[in-house]
Amino acid sequence: MESWKKLGLAPSHAYLLMLVLEEPGVQPGYAAEELQLSPSTVTRLLEKLEEKKLVVRTTEGKLTNIYPTPKAKELYPQMKNCTREFQEKYQALINEEEASRLVKSINRINDQLP
Amino acid sequence: MESWKKLGLAPSHAYLLMLVLEEPGVQPGYAAEELQLSPSTVTRLLEKLEEKKLVVRTTEGKLTNIYPTPKAKELYPQMKNCTREFQEKYQALINEEEASRLVKSINRINDQLP
DNA sequence: AAGATTTATTTGCATATACAAACAACATTC
DNA sequence: GAATGTTGTTTGTATATGCAAATAAATCTT
Numbered sequence: 001m002e003s004w005k006k007l008g009l010a011p012s013h014a015y016l017l018m019l020v021l022e023e024p025g026v027q028p029g030y031a032a033e034e035l036q037l038s039p040s041t042v043t044r045l046l047e048k049l050e051e052k053k054l055v056v057r058t059t060e061g062k063l064t065n066i067y068p069t070p071k072a073k074e075l076y077p078q079m080k081n082c083t084r085e086f087q088e089k090y091q092a093l094i095n096e097e098e099a100s101r102l103v104k105s106i107n108r109i110n111d112q113l114p
Numbered sequence: 115m116e117s118w119k120k121l122g123l124a125p126s127h128a129y130l131l132m133l134v135l136e137e138p139g140v141q142p143g144y145a146a147e148e149l150q151l152s153p154s155t156v157t158r159l160l161e162k163l164e165e166k167k168l169v170v171r172t173t174e175g176k177l178t179n180i181y182p183t184p185k186a187k188e189l190y191p192q193m194k195n196c197t198r199e200f201q202e203k204y205q206a207l208i209n210e211e212e213a214s215r216l217v218k219s220i221n222r223i224n225d226q227l228p
Numbered sequence: 229a230a231g232a233t234t235t236a237t238t239t240g241c242a243t244a245t246a247c248a249a250a251c252a253a254c255a256t257t258c
Numbered sequence: 259g260a261a262t263g264t265t266g267t268t269t270g271t272a273t274a275t276g277c278a279a280a281t282a283a284a285t286c287t288t
Binding site for chain 2: 095098101102105106108
């Protein structure tokens with residue numbers, strides 16, 4: 001988590017921002033599903049990201065599109081680094097097969113949930 | 115989660131209360147470790163439980179002991195029921211071996227964490 | 229086309245939780 | 259035994275998050 005602090009972004013903000021960078025124009029509802037958050041939480045995260053001039057929202061009718069600003073684009077490589085660091089740290093910490101077993105278990109269970 | 119509502123207790127409150135019922139006189143710090151919560155969170159939960167006359171705190175020196183009230187003791191069977199219901203619901207939902215594999219994975223990983 | 233239903237987003241309010249600082253009692257050291 | 263450090267608990271403040279209601283736009287019904 002250390003790494004994120006340098007960026008001045010909480011992980012949840014950063015993950016949303018990366019999604020916006022990877023799919024410019026993405027809509028809040030889709031982002032909510034993708035990140036497994038409620039729509040209202042996404043709205044709150046977007047408020048913060050907008051304050052920080054990292055995204056802009058354009059609303060047309062009932063749809064809203066989210067776009068990254070240039071400032072956000074500059075941050076992208078650093079954010080990628082953070083996710084990499086994070087993974088490396090945890091893969092060192094957690095035995096690798098164990099982690100992949102866990103991920104598989106979780107995915108299988110997820111498939112079975114309603 | 116339905117089941118808990120009837121009791122008027124959020125699950126986290128109920129789990130703390132059950133701990134207190136099972137180990138009367140337990141201390142906040144110990145409860146925090148046991149429930150994997152921070153001490154401050156336990157304090158906040160205790161405030162609520164005390165308001166509802168389900169526990170009492172007695173402070174001597176820097177130590178605090180938590181005791182269940184008779185009212186809490188009456189609730190115990192119902193709370194036990196809730197945990198049972200909850201488990202049954204999820205074991206029906208999730209394939210059983212899968213769940214136990216997952217629990218094992220999580221435990222193994224937990225053992226390896228610092 | 230007016231009214232009813234559905235859908236996407238935002239707001240108001242509530243809860244859970246933590247971190248850091250404050251506090252209070254105890255323990256250590258010189 | 260006064261100063262310093264340690265430990266257990268509580269407060270102040272902040273963040274993350276969700277549910278239910280409000281809003282607003284799109285779609286369907288008749």
